[in-house]
Amino acid sequence: METICDKIKKEAYNLGIKTGITTASDLSEEKVKIKTCLKEGYIPEDPGWTEEKIDYFFSPTSFMPHGKSIIMAAICYYEEEDIPLSEPYGEIALYTRRNNYKFLRKKLQKLVKFINRYTPGNFKIFVNGPLAEKPLSVRAGIGFYGKNSIVYTEEYGSKIVLGGIITDIELPADKPSTQDKCSSCNLCMEKCPSGAIVKPYVIDRKKCFQYISGRKNEIIEENYKKPWGKRLYGCSTCQDVCPQNKNIRPVKELSPYGFIGSKIPLIPFLNLSEKEFKNIYKGNQISAAFVDFDALRRNALLAMDNFKSPIYL
Secondary structure, three states: OOOHHHHHHHHHHHOOOEEEEEEOOOOHHHHHHHHHHHHOOOOOOOHHHOHHHHHHHOOHHHHOOOOOEEEEEEEEOOOOOOOOOOOOEEEEOHHHOOOHHHHHHHHHHHHHHHHOOOOOOOEEEEEOOOOOHHHHHHHOOOOEEOOOOOEEEOOOEOOEEEEEEEEOOOOOOOOOOOOOOOOOOOHHHHHOOOOOEEEOOEEOOOOOHHHHOOOOOOOOOHHHOOOOOOEEEOOOHHHHOOHHHOOOOOOOOOOOOOOOOOEEEHHHHHOOOHHHHHHHOOOOHHHOOOOOHHHHHHHHHHHHHHHOOHHHO
């Protein structure tokens, strides 16, 4: 007989979502790891990472006090795109070229409507925060950690965005993922342009180009200026070189929200006011509050300078 979990997973599959189920218990080990990274200086001090906010981030019942189970979800965003541009341009990391988070949220809303046909339980959706999606997805059996601290799945490699549904219904949990496909491979660590992967599964955010690209207070050191290349926002080098992403196929259904493409012409971009920028790129995460406009302008100027460099001509 088909169980409610069978129905949920079948409908999720039809919606293009990979799912796994876990409990709403605290992520105690992950909480300790983050606090250790803060103490060791791998995460810059930030008002957003107070002791209280860290506890909330790793405690699902803070988000839903009577939560019992979590349906974790992943969708693939991988697409092939090559837009030739002769003028100077800034590169946008693949996961940011569309608003895949909004796309996943819409799909999860459909999934909740489906589940409500079979049960009157309460549900809350979370995407791109406020809960720790990566460790929850590993605990739900969706995927496993690579040495670059990114979650990988069998079907889509690391080309995924994560979200979930917490509910006060008790559902049988899936087994956590215990895979370790990295083995002795250290390519992500070796090829990281700034050496930000200081040891397996530990990232020094002060060096990580992905992190730096959206924050004006983070300094791009002199020796990082050439390796920065043409980046305008984001970095995916550790994923691009990973053998586990080698055979990932582009998905047929792409997010229709917030498309900005892989390349943005730099000169028009540098002539925008912040208000114009927020209006033009509304709907994409590069215009979100957590991305600093001055940081993007800094990145654009650096990309422009590198565009003139002989190694990029």
